[in-house]
Each structure stands twice: as C-alpha cells, then as structure tokens.
Amino acid sequence: MKKAVKAIRARALALSAWGVAVLLLPLALASGAFASEVQVGGKLDHRLFYTADPSAVTQNETRYELTVEARPGPDGRVYLSWKGTVPFLEEKGFEGSETAGTSPAQLAPTLHEAYFDVYFPAADLRVGRQIINWGTADGINPTNVINPHTLSTDALVEREAAAIPVPAVRLSGGLGPSLGLTAVGILDFVPAPFPADPVRRLAESIAANVPPGGTVPGENWLAIEGVGPGNQYEFALRAESMVAGYNVYASYFNGYTDLPALWMEPISGSPGAFKVSGRYRRQQQFGLATAGTVGDGGVWLEAAYTLPEKLDRLDLPAPASIALSSNEGTWQAVAGSDYTFASDVYVSGQLVYDQAGSLLLPYAPPGQKEAGLYGVGVLQYTPERSSATWDVVAVVNLRDGGAVVAPGLTHELEPGVKLAVRYVDVVGGADTEFGGMRPQIRGVAARVEAAF
Incomplete structure (x- = not known):
C-alpha cells in the first residue's frame, strides 16, 4: 500500500507542478497589462470542538485560505487558492484526523484549486486543479462523483463533506438553444482519505465471529492495490436542458471508486489471523437529476446507478475470502423540497436512499448489508x-x-x-x-x- 500511495503522491506532485507552470505562463505574458484586474481574497477561521463523551477538546485549530483571481482580458480568467491548517492538538474526528501528526513542514499552505478559464464564443474551457459540483440535492448528491470527499466532524456540523480538487480539463458549451453539454477529462485519479480506524474495527468484529474466533494483527493488517500508471484517467459527460419548466441533467461517469473494494483473507502461516486486502476499481455511473418549483416551494430529485468492475475475490466463499464490498450495481437517490415562509422561517426536507448501505461507511459483512434509508431536515429562522x-x-x-x-x-x-x-x-x-x-x-x- 505504501508504494501505491507514494506513486499516487508522485503523480499528483508532477501534475501540480505542471498546473502551476501552465497558470504562471499567461500571468507572465500579460504582466502589467491587467494589474487592475487582480483580486486577492481569503479567509481565516479558528475551530473548536468539545466532546461531551468523554469530556475533552478534540479539535482546536486555525485554518487559513488565500485566493488570487486575475483576468488577463475579457476572454479569460486565472484562479489560484492555497489552504493551510495550524493545529494546536490532534483532532480525533469521525474518520480520523486531517491534521493529526502534522509536522511543522506540513503547516505551510498547500495548493488547493489552480486553473485557468478561456471563454470562446460557443464554449468555455477550464484547465487545472478544480472542483466540479454536479447535482441538484442539498449536501448529498448521488451524481457528484468527480471529486473525492473527506468525511469528518466538520461534515456533520456543516452538512456537507469537503471536496478534494482533481487535475482536469472541462469544456462546456451549448448544442442549440435548449441543450447544454459538459465534458470532463480527469488527468489523474485522486482517492478519498481511507477510513482506516472504522475499517479495522469492522474487520476485528468479523474475525472474532469466525470459529473458533479469529484476529486481525496489529501490523501489516491492510494491503491495498493502487491504480497503475497509464490507467489513471477518468472522464465524465453531462447534458442539461429544460423540460416542462424543470431543469433536467443527465450524466455519465467512467472512473474509479473513491474508496477501494475490500475483502478479508486468511494470513498464510498464522491460523485464525486475517488481513484486509483491497483494490481501487473502475466504475460506471449513470445519473439523472432535476430541480424546479411547485408553487412557492422548491423541489428536486436526483438518482444514480453505479456499476462497478467485478472482482473475483469478492465472490469467493468464506473463510477463504470474506467480502466487505459487492460486485453488484447499486442505486442511490435523493428527493427533497424546501419552502420559505413569510415569517422568515425556512424549512427543508430530504429522503435519501442508498442501496449500497450506510452513507458513512460503504463496507459491511457478507449478507448483512441492507439498503440505507435516511431523512434529512433543516429548520432555519x-x-x-x-x-x-x-x-x-x-x-x-x-x-x-x-x-x-x-x-x-x-x-x-x-x-x-x-x-x-x-x-x-x-x-x-x-x-x-x-x-x-x-x-x-x-x-x-x-x-x-x-x-x-
């Protein structure tokens, strides 16, 4: 797994350097010509989280962000953003910490988004590290799979998981008066942070129920196969139109799952001991989303069918292989509505269905995974x-x-x-x-x- 992670980081570093060079080129060519068109902004915030069980401060950190936007002319734009975190203790969030174990060398700001736009008469082009948001639902978007997301205590507080930029080329344009098309090419696969602690706890509980009672060793318990060079590319398409007064979006994605498919297998020479193995695999997703109004209220519906690459290891009988993921295609759908009353009260409600199981952890023992069904409500005054x-x-x-x-x-x-x-x-x-x-x-x- 360490080799796979190093390979992913090396590719990401190379693409980041390439992206910065591409972004600096138009700035250098047009230096002095658009000095008045440069806008600098940013954000500084301090976050605390005090848990009641047990009583302790589990988050105490300062985050900062710097953004630079430049317009070399009416037909283009350059955007750069950096983010950094200064932790005052190790955060123990839901899926672990983004800052735990941070060394002083890692406290320097890191490049977040970095892209340039070119506006053509009939299309817009964006190239670089970017976040691409698709979908119509509030916070939980089945069709929004281009960027991986982090899941932490912040997501529970803010109702939305933070997206990680990907190096991509996006081209958007119109095909006639009522049809728009967006094509996205992702130059390198970027995985989501792996939830090691919840996966280990799940594996230990499963192993303990394998007669006469198995274990998961403390070392070398996890082995994940990364994405090899030359196979890391992904692409997505989205068509949009207006149908009977509703915005309708149809999308397609061909890429990798943000988290690897997992299975447990016995460790050779260690009776009763299991390790967790995994592999990032390709998936295809077909999505449909719509949004509009009914009277004075807003309504939306979003659904996606995901078809993963089949792995033989997931179909082997236990205990030779205990599958934590599935080869079957799954549906995820969200339906919701909101309304603002004259008394300045806003209400929103959503029904979320996830055939793959839990929204929080997409892994479960064989035969114990049932479709997830959630309700999400917001009352605001x-x-x-x-x-x-x-x-x-x-x-x-x-x-x-x-x-x-x-x-x-x-x-x-x-x-x-x-x-x-x-x-x-x-x-x-x-x-x-x-x-x-x-x-x-x-x-x-x-x-x-x-x-x-």
Missing part, C-alpha cells in the same frame, strides 16, 4: 433586520431510528466576520448507526471566521 440565524439540522436513520440532531446559531459580528456555535447530539442506542459514534460526535462546535 433569521429574524427581520437581525444579523443572527438560528437553525436545527437533523439526520435520521429510518432503518434503526438513530439520529444526529444539531441546533446552532450563526451571528455576523461585523461585515465579513461571523461566529457560529452548534451543539451536536445523538439519539438512539449503541446498536444504532449514529449511536455507535456518540463518543466522537456528541459535543459543542464553535467557529470564528473572518473573510477578506
């Missing part, structure tokens, strides 16, 4: 002529009754400066999906953010 917004966010697992409920307050202290406080609680016993995570996510989150 912003008093007239007030700089404060009160809200409650709830995510409910409709299969087991467990839920995450998070009331919060966001107050704008000054223009561009805001304070946000949110309490996160869990409803349900330890046998529910969310109840089992209570020690990691029950607590108070606070954030002070200044944008410039």
Whole structure:
C-alpha cells in the first residue's frame, strides 16, 4: 500500500507542478497589462470542538485560505487558492484526523484549486486543479462523483463533506438553444482519505465471529492495490436542458471508486489471523437529476446507478475470502423540497436512499448489508433586520431510528466576520448507526471566521 500511495503522491506532485507552470505562463505574458484586474481574497477561521463523551477538546485549530483571481482580458480568467491548517492538538474526528501528526513542514499552505478559464464564443474551457459540483440535492448528491470527499466532524456540523480538487480539463458549451453539454477529462485519479480506524474495527468484529474466533494483527493488517500508471484517467459527460419548466441533467461517469473494494483473507502461516486486502476499481455511473418549483416551494430529485468492475475475490466463499464490498450495481437517490415562509422561517426536507448501505461507511459483512434509508431536515429562522440565524439540522436513520440532531446559531459580528456555535447530539442506542459514534460526535462546535 505504501508504494501505491507514494506513486499516487508522485503523480499528483508532477501534475501540480505542471498546473502551476501552465497558470504562471499567461500571468507572465500579460504582466502589467491587467494589474487592475487582480483580486486577492481569503479567509481565516479558528475551530473548536468539545466532546461531551468523554469530556475533552478534540479539535482546536486555525485554518487559513488565500485566493488570487486575475483576468488577463475579457476572454479569460486565472484562479489560484492555497489552504493551510495550524493545529494546536490532534483532532480525533469521525474518520480520523486531517491534521493529526502534522509536522511543522506540513503547516505551510498547500495548493488547493489552480486553473485557468478561456471563454470562446460557443464554449468555455477550464484547465487545472478544480472542483466540479454536479447535482441538484442539498449536501448529498448521488451524481457528484468527480471529486473525492473527506468525511469528518466538520461534515456533520456543516452538512456537507469537503471536496478534494482533481487535475482536469472541462469544456462546456451549448448544442442549440435548449441543450447544454459538459465534458470532463480527469488527468489523474485522486482517492478519498481511507477510513482506516472504522475499517479495522469492522474487520476485528468479523474475525472474532469466525470459529473458533479469529484476529486481525496489529501490523501489516491492510494491503491495498493502487491504480497503475497509464490507467489513471477518468472522464465524465453531462447534458442539461429544460423540460416542462424543470431543469433536467443527465450524466455519465467512467472512473474509479473513491474508496477501494475490500475483502478479508486468511494470513498464510498464522491460523485464525486475517488481513484486509483491497483494490481501487473502475466504475460506471449513470445519473439523472432535476430541480424546479411547485408553487412557492422548491423541489428536486436526483438518482444514480453505479456499476462497478467485478472482482473475483469478492465472490469467493468464506473463510477463504470474506467480502466487505459487492460486485453488484447499486442505486442511490435523493428527493427533497424546501419552502420559505413569510415569517422568515425556512424549512427543508430530504429522503435519501442508498442501496449500497450506510452513507458513512460503504463496507459491511457478507449478507448483512441492507439498503440505507435516511431523512434529512433543516429548520432555519433569521429574524427581520437581525444579523443572527438560528437553525436545527437533523439526520435520521429510518432503518434503526438513530439520529444526529444539531441546533446552532450563526451571528455576523461585523461585515465579513461571523461566529457560529452548534451543539451536536445523538439519539438512539449503541446498536444504532449514529449511536455507535456518540463518543466522537456528541459535543459543542464553535467557529470564528473572518473573510477578506
């Protein structure tokens, strides 16, 4: 796995260097000609998270972001952004930490997005490290698979997982008055952060139930095959149109799964011991999304069918191989609606169906994976002529009754400066999906953010 990770990092570094060189070229050619068209912005925020079980501060860090936007002329744009984090302790978030173990050398800002746009009469071209957001639903988008996402305590607080940029070429244009088409070519595969701790806990529980009781060793328990050079390319297409007053989007993606397919297998020479093996595999996804209004309310529907590459190891009988992933195609769908009342009260509700299982961890023992069904609700109130917004966010697992409920307050202290406080609680016993995570996510989150 270490070799695969090093190979992925090497390709990403090479493409990042290439991207920076391409971006600096138009800047150098047009230096002085558009100095007044350069805009510099950024954001600085400090985040705290205090967990109630056990009582401890598990997040205490300052994050910063710098953005530079330049327009060499009316037919182009250059955009660069850097991000950095200064941790004051190791964060123990839901899927582990993005900052735990950070060395001083890693505290320097890292390149986030870096791309240039060229505007043609009939199409727009974007080249570089970029985030491509597809879909119509709020926060959970089945068709939004081009960028991998991180899942941490921030995602529970902010209702959206952070996207990781990918090196890509995007071309968007119109094919007639009512049809638009977007084509995306991804130059290198970028995986999502691997949830090592939850996967290890799952593997240990499965091994313990293999007669007469198996184990997962502490070392060399995980072996994942990466994506080889020459095979890392991905592509996606999306067509959009207006049908009966509704925006309709049809999409197709051919690339790799953000997380590898996994299985457990016995360790040779160690009776009763198992290791977790995995491989990143290709998938095809066919998506459809629509959004519009019914009366004064908004409605949306988004669905995708994912067909993964078949791996023989996933079909072998246990205990020779214990599959944590499946070769079967799966559906994911979201239907939702929102409405704003005259009293400045906003409500939103979504129903989420995931045939692959849990939204949080896409792995399960053979025969124990059932389709996930969730409800997501938002109630928000912003008093007239007030700089404060009160809200409650709830995510409910409709299969087991467990839920995450998070009331919060966001107050704008000054223009561009805001304070946000949110309490996160869990409803349900330890046998529910969310109840089992209570020690990691029950607590108070606070954030002070200044944008410039």
